[in-house]
Amino acid sequence: MRCAGCGGSITATEKFKQVKSTGEIKSYTYYHCSHKVPGYKNCAAPPIPKKELEAQVADIVKSHSIGEEFYKFGMKILATNEGHSAEIRKDVLLKQHKNIEDLEKKSERLLSLLLNDTISEKRYTLHLLPPDLQINQLLI
Numbered sequence: 001m002r003c004a005g006c007g008g009s010i011t012a013t014e015k016f017k018q019v020k021s022t023g024e025i026k027s028y029t030y031y032h033c034s035h036k037v038p039g040y041k042n043c044a045a046p047p048i049p050k051k052e053l054e055a056q057v058a059d060i061v062k063s064h065s066i067g068e069e070f071y072k073f074g075m076k077i078l079a080t081n082e083g084h085s086a087e088i089r090k091d092v093l094l095k096q097h098k099n100i101e102d103l104e105k106k107s108e109r110l111l112s113l114l115l116n117d118t119i120s121e122k123r124y125t126l127h128l129l130p131p132d133l134q135i136n137q138l139l140i
């Protein structure tokens, strides 16, 4: 992952805070710019709590995977397709299910690679299939 402000790498810091009322020590993980890009010493990108970052990444994944509406729409078309026999329809439906499962697994794997900093955000995005390609796969 890269900083949107300066393109520098993102790093995580764990901070501890004492809850005044209870005295309990809580840990918070923040992701923030490492400020390692020359000329960008004063990058103003604010730190982001881990939970918020994860929510943002989940949104990206969501926008690249198949929506429920489209899934239902595809099922409807197949169910009313007169050219297919019942057996062929069943095969196609099974294949669709598998495709969707595969795509979901792939998304999850990519997400964990991204969060572990194993791959860059650019590579991550490249590996996700564009939505229209996913549609083509489903309509085979």
Ligand SMILES: [Zn+2]
Pocket (backbone or CB within 6 Å): 003, 004, 005, 006, 007, 008, 033, 034, 035, 043, 044, 045
């Ligand atoms: Zn930055």
